Amino acid sequence: MESDQKLIPVYIMGEKVMVPEGSTIIDALEYAGFQLKKGIGCREGFCGACATVYRLPGDFKLIGGLACQTVVEPGMYLAQIPCTPAQKATYNIEKENPDVSSFLKLYPEVFRCVSCNTCTKICPQEIEVMDYVNAIIRGDIAEAADLSFDCIMCGLCTMRCPAEMAQYNIALLARRLFGRYLTKRSDYLYERLKDIADGKFDKEMKNIKQLSREGLEKRYKERDLDFDIT
Amino acid sequence: MYPEYMMESIKMVEKTRPKRVEIAKIGKPVVEPMKLKEREEILNRFHPDYKADARRVLRIGPNKGEKLTTKVSELLESHSRISPDDIDLSNVDYDVDVLIIGGGGGGSMAAIWAQKQGVKVLISTKLRIGDANSMMSQGGMQAAVNPHDNPIIHYLDAIGGGHFDNKPELVETLTMDAPMIAKYLEELGVMWDKEEDGVLVTKAGGGTSRRRMLSCRDYTGVEIMRTLRDEVKNHPEDIYVLEYTPAIELIMDNKDQVAGALLYQTETEEYVVVRAKTTIITTGGYGRLHIQGFATTNHYGATADGLVMAYRAGAKLLYLDSVQYHPTGAIFPEQILGFLVTEKVRGLGGQPVNKFGELFVFPLEPRDVEASAFIRECTEREKGITTPAGRAGIWLDSPIIDILSGPGTIQKNLPAMVRQYHRFEIDISKYPMLVFPTLHYQNGGIEINEKGETTIPNLYAAGETSGGLHGRNRLMGNSILDYNVFGRRAALHASEKAKTVKLGKLHLDHVRNYEKELKESGIETKRIAPILLPDYRNFEVIRKHRKEFDPFLGGGITGWYEEE
Structure with a gap:
């Protein structure tokens, strides 16, 4: 860290610490001498491991965010959360129906939603969480899968939900049902699988594997390129 | 938002854009791809692996005498975290058929397929299951699933x-199993991008001669990893997941077979003995070693623990002299330094240009070649853009994507990228991104065969920790495919083997011998490995601050801080 950086005060589990302005919460914690053993992950906003809550001076609200994406502010009060304990149903995807019946059976608590929208407000991915919960209640699995797609399962919705459901696990069931049952399959894929099973590529694969390095380089150079981007 | 002087350069990018759009629309490469000889030249002159001190001779173990990436040699020439005499192996905490070390994509896929074979599985992982690089992959997975393509062409692309x-x-x-993996994942519920008629959408990637990249928007890694993790958790009767408890050494038996591992609970600091008939290492790569000081796209846990454990137990390593730098890591704003800007940006038509807005390289060369071209542009040619922190980079022109394929293409295909930059008030459908190569992938690793077997009995490996599949440079989209194909393969063979293995008396003599070898080779070091968790702390700085600031100013946490 450069010495001429401007430092700002934050409170980490009670201790007042000066950290560089512009740091993310994760960077600030490390700067302040913490080696994180939990509540940390990809540091790029993709894994949801560092979901956290904090408070700001003069504001009664509990604010949520990803610690690797949230920049520190003066007076911020921080404490890293290790993980969210959440209900996860076990099921056999081959035996579930892509409709509301699966949710009635596996996650009946979804019907306790009071439409308070607390989940949507805290989502660091800006997902319309309440809307997908309502889509599930209506039995619109496709809508729920689409709306929840960017979910990184950080658990903030679950920590705040007054109906006490684990939205992110419920949405995952919706997406898995959609992906397995409600999208068209590619004919080309099944033709390719049949070709492979029939050994259509075996002979050429055998030949190419036996090529000398020079022979392989020649084949590589001679291969045609197709870069139509449309 | 970009500072004024960068906006000046962006204006030049905008000025050259109409002409570049025209070239792209012809459907031919916008810049002639390099010939093999040109590739060799640029790699020799600019790739970080070719620097004088990039590699050094490894002095101990099965690969003794070989030149490896310097940081890797150092990592392998380290002390164990334990003294074998302090460990009581007679007290076995868990006795399982298959032990899987690492809870990322490879470990999860392996667990699912081992479970299908009717064996009992334990997964050991240092953070939570799914906390892994697998989660971070944005671009896609290669599989020759459409008519214009086939596994032979995929084979050629990968090996070239x-x-x-x-x-x-x-x-x-890899290439023959790929279509089956695409189908299997779809049956698990993975939402591949598809055309209206169900045909899988395929995109181009660096070094591919066909559009072969299957994707799930730009959350491909998330989508596959969260689905696999969910499926692992659907089998609690057969798969036991031990989180926050990484393996720190393999355990051997008196028949010279691998017989499990010693784990370490990071919170309680207890050791846990796992006896297993077969063991699969799926610990991923080494990005967090920050080779040559490079920023990395990698997960916090990417510390190459599996390499160290396997090597101490006598497994051979392969191609650990070659590091993959992803051409497009973010270098501005400073907070997202090293962030992965997916190759899909270029797959969709995005173009790398210098500070004058000039195209200088074919956008989809293999990663090592592309990265070298970026480095050349920023160093020798001095046509990079320098950030306020003093880093030079080149523009990745993303707005051109919407011009080529219609407004909304970026939002639809790259929502994660849009979100990432939006957090820092940069709209990538209007402005380019500033990028420079960043440490991305461990090309080599523990040598395996097509069964996922390592060179020592009962030990398997899959995914980034393994070596041989990608040669000395992996292509985009072959890593997701790798961990799925070989996670499954390793599981099938490890489960089969587990049914016949008879274990003898457990010991840690290999650790003792390794320490002895270190001493005999005259290696004096305080290094300890596996690293498990990287350490970015700086106590000196924080102590200095404590002395300088007034803890009573602002009133502490009971009264709120106010700017004085």
Whole structure:
């Protein structure tokens, strides 16, 4: 860290610490001498491991965010959360129906939603969480899968939900049902699988594997390129 | 938002854009791809692996005498975290058929397929299951699933990209299994991007001669990893997941077989003894070693623990002299330094240009070649853009994507990228991104064969920790495919083997012998490995601050801080 950086005060589990302005919460914690053993992950906003809550001076609200994406502010009060304990149903995807019946059976608590929208407000991915919960209640699995797609399962919705459901696990069931049952399959894929099973590529694969390095380089150079981007 | 002087350069990018759109629309490469000889030249002159101190001789173990990436040699020449005499192996905490070390994509896929074979599985992982690089992959997974393509062409692309060093039987397995993996994941519920008629959408990637990249928007890694993790958790009767408890050494038996591992609970600091008939290492790569000081796209846990454990137990390593730098890591704003800007940006038509807005390289060369071209542009040619922190980079022109394929293409295909930059008030559909190569992938690793077997009995490996498949350079989209294909393969063979293995008396003599070898080779070091968790702390700085600031100013946490 450069010495001429401007430092700002934050409170980490009670201790007042000066950290560089512009740091993310994760960077600030490390700067302040913490080696994180939990509540940390990809540091790029993709894994949801560092979901956290904090408070700001003069504001009664509990604010949520990803610690690797949230920049520190003066007076911020921080404490890293290790993980969210959440209900996860076990099921056999081959035996579930892509409709509301699966949710009635596996996650009946979804019907306790009071439409308070607390989940949507805290989502660091800006997902319309309440809307997908309502889509599930209506039995619109496709809508729920689409709306929840960017979910990184950080658990903030679950920590705040007054109906006490684990939205992110419920949405995952919706997406898995959609992906397995409600999208068209590619004919080309099944033709390719049949070709492979029939050994259509075996002979050429055998030949190419036996090529000398020079022979392989020649084949590589001679291969045609197709870069139509449309 | 970009500072004024960068906006000046962006204006030049905008000025050259109409002409570049025209060239792209012809449908031919916008810049002539390099010939093999040109590739070799640029790699020799600019790739970080070719610097004088990039590699050094490893002095102990099965690969003794070979030149490896310097940081890797150092990592392997380290002390164990334990003294074998302090460990009581007679007290076995868990007795399982298959032990899987690492809870990322490879470990999860392996667990699911081992479970299908009717064996009992334990997964050991240092953070939570799914906390892994697998979660971070944005671009896609290669699979020759459409008519214009086939596994033979995929084979050629992969082996050419790897500089023809790839083990042929591994590449064959990868490319022939790929369509089956695409189908399997779909049946698990993975939401592949599809056309209206169900045809899988395929995009181009660096070094591919066909559009072969399957994707799930730009959350491909998330989508596959969260689905696999969910499926693992659907089998609590057969798969036990032990989180926050990484393995720190393999355990051997008196028949010279691997017989499990010693784990370490990071919170309680207890040791846990796992006896297993077979063991699969899926610990991923080494990005967090920050080789040559490079920023990395990698997960916090990417500390190459599996390499260290396997090597101490006598497994051979392969191609650990070659590091993959992803051409497009973010270098501005400073907070997202090293962030991965997916190759899909270029797959969709995005173009790398210098500070004058000039195209200088074919956008989809294999990664090592592309990265070298970026480095050349920023160093020798001095046509990079320098950030306020003093880093030079080149523009990745993303707005051109919407011009080529219609407004909304970026939002639809790259929502994660849009979100990432939006957090820092940069709209990538209007402005380019500033990028420079960043440490991305461990090309080599623990040598395996097509069954996922390492060179020592009962030990398997899959995914980034393994070596041989990608030769000396992996192509985009072959890593997700790798961990799925070989996670499954390793599980099938490890489960089969587990049914016949008879274990003898457990010991840690290999650790003792390794320490002895260190001493005899005259290696004096305080290094300890596996690293498990990287350490970015700086106590000196924080102590200095404590002395300088007034803790009573602002009133502490009971009264709120106010700016004085």
